[in-house]
Amino acid sequence: MKEFFKVTDLKKVLEYTSDFPRVKTEDVPLPEATGRVLAADIFSEVDLPDFMRSTMDGYAISASSTFGASEANPAYLTIRGSVSMGESPAFSVGPGEAAKISTGGMLPDGTDSVVMIEHTETIDKITIEVYRSVAPGQNVLEKGEDISMGAVLVSDGKRLRAQETGLLAAFGQETVRVYKKPVIGIISTGDEIVPIDETPAPGQIRDINMYTLSDLVKNAGAEPATFGIVRDDFDDLFEKCTLALEKADMVLISGGSSVGTRDFTIQVLAALPDAQILVHGISISPGKPTILAKSHHHAIWGLPGHVVSAMVVFEVVVRPFIEQIGGLSEKHKKEFRPSALLSRNLSSALGRTDYIRVRVTEKDGILWAEPILGKSGLINTMVKADGLIEIGVNTEGMDKGTEVEVIPLY
Amino acid sequence: MKEFFKVTDLKKVLEYTSDFPRVKTEDVPLPEATGRVLAADIFSEVDLPDFMRSTMDGYAISASSTFGASEANPAYLTIRGSVSMGESPAFSVGPGEAAKISTGGMLPDGTDSVVMIEHTETIDKITIEVYRSVAPGQNVLEKGEDISMGAVLVSDGKRLRAQETGLLAAFGQETVRVYKKPVIGIISTGDEIVPIDETPAPGQIRDINMYTLSDLVKNAGAEPATFGIVRDDFDDLFEKCTLALEKADMVLISGGSSVGTRDFTIQVLAALPDAQILVHGISISPGKPTILAKSHHHAIWGLPGHVVSAMVVFEVVVRPFIEQIGGLSEKHKKEFRPSALLSRNLSSALGRTDYIRVRVTEKDGILWAEPILGKSGLINTMVKADGLIEIGVNTEGMDKGTEVEVIPLY
Numbered sequence: 001m002k003e004f005f006k007v008t009d010l011k012k013v014l015e016y017t018s019d020f021p022r023v024k025t026e027d028v029p030l031p032e033a034t035g036r037v038l039a040a041d042i043f044s045e046v047d048l049p050d051f052m053r054s055t056m057d058g059y060a061i062s063a064s065s066t067f068g069a070s071e072a073n074p075a076y077l078t079i080r081g082s083v084s085m086g087e088s089p090a091f092s093v094g095p096g097e098a099a100k101i102s103t104g105g106m107l108p109d110g111t112d113s114v115v116m117i118e119h120t121e122t123i124d125k126i127t128i129e130v131y132r133s134v135a136p137g138q139n140v141l142e143k144g145e146d147i148s149m150g151a152v153l154v155s156d157g158k159r160l161r162a163q164e165t166g167l168l169a170a171f172g173q174e175t176v177r178v179y180k181k182p183v184i185g186i187i188s189t190g191d192e193i194v195p196i197d198e199t200p201a202p203g204q205i206r207d208i209n210m211y212t213l214s215d216l217v218k219n220a221g222a223e224p225a226t227f228g229i230v231r232d233d234f235d236d237l238f239e240k241c242t243l244a245l246e247k248a249d250m251v252l253i254s255g256g257s258s259v260g261t262r263d264f265t266i267q268v269l270a271a272l273p274d275a276q277i278l279v280h281g282i283s284i285s286p287g288k289p290t291i292l293a294k295s296h297h298h299a300i301w302g303l304p305g306h307v308v309s310a311m312v313v314f315e316v317v318v319r320p321f322i323e324q325i326g327g328l329s330e331k332h333k334k335e336f337r338p339s340a341l342l343s344r345n346l347s348s349a350l351g352r353t354d355y356i357r358v359r360v361t362e363k364d365g366i367l368w369a370e371p372i373l374g375k376s377g378l379i380n381t382m383v384k385a386d387g388l389i390e391i392g393v394n395t396e397g398m399d400k401g402t403e404v405e406v407i408p409l410y
Numbered sequence: 411m412k413e414f415f416k417v418t419d420l421k422k423v424l425e426y427t428s429d430f431p432r433v434k435t436e437d438v439p440l441p442e443a444t445g446r447v448l449a450a451d452i453f454s455e456v457d458l459p460d461f462m463r464s465t466m467d468g469y470a471i472s473a474s475s476t477f478g479a480s481e482a483n484p485a486y487l488t489i490r491g492s493v494s495m496g497e498s499p500a501f502s503v504g505p506g507e508a509a510k511i512s513t514g515g516m517l518p519d520g521t522d523s524v525v526m527i528e529h530t531e532t533i534d535k536i537t538i539e540v541y542r543s544v545a546p547g548q549n550v551l552e553k554g555e556d557i558s559m560g561a562v563l564v565s566d567g568k569r570l571r572a573q574e575t576g577l578l579a580a581f582g583q584e585t586v587r588v589y590k591k592p593v594i595g596i597i598s599t600g601d602e603i604v605p606i607d608e609t610p611a612p613g614q615i616r617d618i619n620m621y622t623l624s625d626l627v628k629n630a631g632a633e634p635a636t637f638g639i640v641r642d643d644f645d646d647l648f649e650k651c652t653l654a655l656e657k658a659d660m661v662l663i664s665g666g667s668s669v670g671t672r673d674f675t676i677q678v679l680a681a682l683p684d685a686q687i688l689v690h691g692i693s694i695s696p697g698k699p700t701i702l703a704k705s706h707h708h709a710i711w712g713l714p715g716h717v718v719s720a721m722v723v724f725e726v727v728v729r730p731f732i733e734q735i736g737g738l739s740e741k742h743k744k745e746f747r748p749s750a751l752l753s754r755n756l757s758s759a760l761g762r763t764d765y766i767r768v769r770v771t772e773k774d775g776i777l778w779a780e781p782i783l784g785k786s787g788l789i790n791t792m793v794k795a796d797g798l799i800e801i802g803v804n805t806e807g808m809d810k811g812t813e814v815e816v817i818p819l820y
Binding site for chain 1: 412418427440441444458459460461463465494495496497498499513514516517551554555559561564571572574575576577578580581582583584600601602603604606607609610611612614615616617618619620621622623624625626628629641643663715717721743746747748749770784786787788789790792795796797813816818819820
C-alpha cells in the first residue's frame with residue numbers, strides 16, 4: 001500500500017512552460033492598459049519632444065551671447081520678446097538678444113539654451129544682465145532628447161506601468177494592443193467541501209481554495225472563472241473539466257486531497273482529449289502531490305487540497321505558466337526579493353526544495369525572516385506570513401543568521 | 411527676481427498625514443475584497459476547523475494503541491470501519507482498533523491521531539499491522555488549531571490578500587466591511603498642454619501626467635477622477651478645483667510648471683474655502699516645487715509639471731497620504747525593498763533628499779543599482795527605471811559599491 005510519486009524536479013517542471021502557446025491579443029483604451037502585457041513593439045513616429053523646450057523659467061538665448069559672463073563681468077542682452085506657452089514664437093533671436101520664456105516654452109529660432117531667471121537681473125524694459133555663462137543645450141530639452149523618431153517606445157511582452165502608459169499618452173496612442181487576460185478555470189473538488197454560503201455539517205468545511213486561487217489568479221494578471229464544487233465522482237469531474245477547458249485557457253483543479261479525489265483527478269486528466277500527464281508530483285514541500293497535464297494546448301493542474309500547499313504551488317509553479325501564456329517576456333520579468341537574516345536554524349531534506357513561510361520584522365535596522373511553522377492545512381500561517389523563503393534542493397538546512405531572499409506574498 | 415522657497419523637510423511633510431480624516435466605509439462581496447483595506451476587526455465565531463481532521467491518508471486511532479510499535483514489533487489493529495468524506499462517523503473506535511480515513515476526514519470518537527497508510531500493512535479485511543508509534547495529535551488538525559473561537563481573524567486597517575480572503579471564506583463571511591476607495595481628483599494645467607486625442611501644434615505637448623497619475627492612484631488602491639485640462643487662468647482653475655473638491659476626497663493639480671501656472675496654483679489654493687497652505691516646497695529632488703494645501707478636510711496638491719518630478723513626489727509623499735485617508739494602518743504597512751550595490755559614485759547636495767532612478771541588473775548573483783541620469787522632463791528615464799534609491803538629507807553622496815535599498819516602481 002506504500003505510495004510512490006515519480007516526482008519531477010522543480011526546474012524540469014518550469015521547463016514545460018514553453019509547451020503552452022500565448023493567448024490572443026486585443027486592443028484596449030489607454031486608461032485600461034496599465035498592468036496589461038504589451039503585444040507588439042511600439043515605435044515612435046515623431047521626436048519627443050518635437051520642438052526644443054525650456055526646462056527652466058528664464059531667457060532663451062544663443063549660448064555664445066553669454067560666453068565669459070560672470071558676476072563681475074555680466075553680459076547685457078536685449079529682450080526681443082516673450083514666448084507664450086503653447087505657441088510657436090513668431091520672432092527670432094539674434095546674438096546679444098534674449099526672449100523671456102517659461103518652463104515648457106518653445107525656444108525661438110536663433111536660440112539654443114536658456115539662462116535661469118535667478119542668474120539674471122532686469123535693467124530696464126528691454127535689457128537684462130546675465131551673470132553666468134551658459135552652455136549650448138543647457139536648461140532645454142532638445143528635439144528628440146526624450147525619444148527620437150523610430151525608436152522602440154515599449155517592447156512586446158512588457159507589463160505596462162504608469163510610466164509606459166504616460167509615454168504612450170505622449171505619442172497620442174489612444175488604444176494599445178495587449179495580450180488578453182488569460183482565463184483560468186477553477187474547480188473545487190471533494191465530498192467534504194461546501195460553498196461559503198452553507199453552514200458546514202460536522203465533517204464538512206467551506207471552500208477556501210476557490211477564493212485564494214481566484215485572488216492569486218487576478219494578482220497574476222489573469223481572469224478567474226469559477227466552476228463550483230464537484231463531488232468525488234469521475235463523470236462529474238470529467239464533465240466539469242470539459243466545460244472548463246471550453247471556456248478557459250488553463251484549468252486549476254483544487255482541493256481533492258483525499259485519496260479518492262486524487263485518484264479521480266489523475267484518471268479524469270488522463271481521459272481528456274489528446275491528454276498527456278506531464279508531471280505527477282513535484283520535488284517541493286509543501287506541494288508535492290501536484291499534477292500537470294496537457295489537453296490539446298491547455299494546461300490543467302491538479303493542485304493539493306491543503307490551502308498552504310495550493311498557494312505555494314501557485315506562487316512557485318503556476319504563476320510562471322500564467323505569465324507565459326499571458327505574453328509576459330522573460331527579459332521583462334523583474335522580481336524584487338528583499339534580503340533578510342534567518343531568525344532561527346531550519347532543517348530541510350536533501351532532494352527537495354522547501355518553501356518556508358516567514359514573517360519579516362525589523363530590529364535596529366536589520367530585517368529578520370522569522371519562520372512560521374505549522375501544518376500546511378492552516379491558513380492562519382499564511383495570514384501571518386509576509387513571504388516565503390526557499391531552501392534549495394541540495395541544502396540540508398540553514399543556520400540562524402543566514403542571509404535569505406524573501407519571496408513577498410502580496 | 412530670485413525665487414526662494416521656504417522648503418519643508420520631507421519628514422515634516424509626512425507628519426501632516428494625520429491631519430486628514432479617513433474615508434467612509436462600505437460593504438463589498440468577498441470576491442471583490444482583495445486589495446481593499448479592512449474597516450473593522452473580524453472575530454471568529456467558531457473554531458477552525460470545528461472538528462478534528464486528518465491531514466493524511468491512513469487510519470484514525472488512539473495513539474496509545476501504537477505505543478512501542480516498530481518494524482520488528484508491529485501493533486495489530488482491528489478495522490472498525492471507514493470514515494466517509496464530509497460526514498460525521500457514526501461509530502466510535504476503541505483501544506486496539508482503527509478507522510480508515512482520508513486526508514480531510516473527521517476523526518471518530520475515541521481517536522486522537524492518524525497513522526499514515528505508508529506505515530501500515532493490510533493483513534486481512536479487518537486487520538492491519540502498524541510499524542510506527544504515533545503521538546497523540548499526530549497527522550491531525552485539532553479543533554480550533556487554525557483559529558480558535560473568539561480570536562481576531564483579520565484586523566482593522568489591513569489590506570486584504572488572497573490568504574485573508576480565504577480565511578474569511580472559511581468563516582462564511584460573504585461580505586466584508588472595507589474603507590471606500592478614496593476618490594482622487596486629477597486636474598492638469600498649462601496653456602501648452604493638449605488632450606492626447608489632439609495633435610499638438612508647435613509649442614504644445616500632450617497631457618502625460620493625467621495618465622501617469624491616474625495609474626499611480628489606482629496602484630495606491632484609490633480611484634482616479636479626471637477633470638481635464640485647465641488653461642492658465644485663475645477663475646478657470648478656481649472653478650475646476652471647487653468642482654473637484656465636491657466630488658473627490660483629495661485633489662492633485664498637475665502640470666503647470668511655468669511661472670504663470672505656478673503662481674495661479676498657489677493663489678487658487680489660498681483662495682479656497684477654509685484654506686491653509688501647509689507646504690510650499692519640499693526639500694527633495696526632483697520634486698521641490700510641490701504645494702500641499704488643506705481646504706476643510708481635503709488635501710490638495712500642486713505637483714511639479716515635469717513628469718519624473720510628479721511621479722517621484724507621488725511615490726514619496728502623496729502615496730502615504732492616500733494610504734492614510736484610505737484607512738491603511740501604519741502597523742500593517744510592509745514595504746519590501748531589495749538591496750543592491752550602487753554601480754557608480756553619486757554626488758548629492760546636503761540638506762535635501764535625492765531620489766535617483768535606477769535600473770536593477772544581476773551579474774554573477776549580485777544585484778546592481780545602475781543610476782539612470784537625465785532631466786526630470788524625460789519620461790523615458792522612468793521607463794528605463796526599475797526603482798528609485800534615496801540619498802539622505804545628511805549625505806553628500808555615495809560611493810560605487812555602497813549597499814542601497816531600492817524602492818521598486820511597479
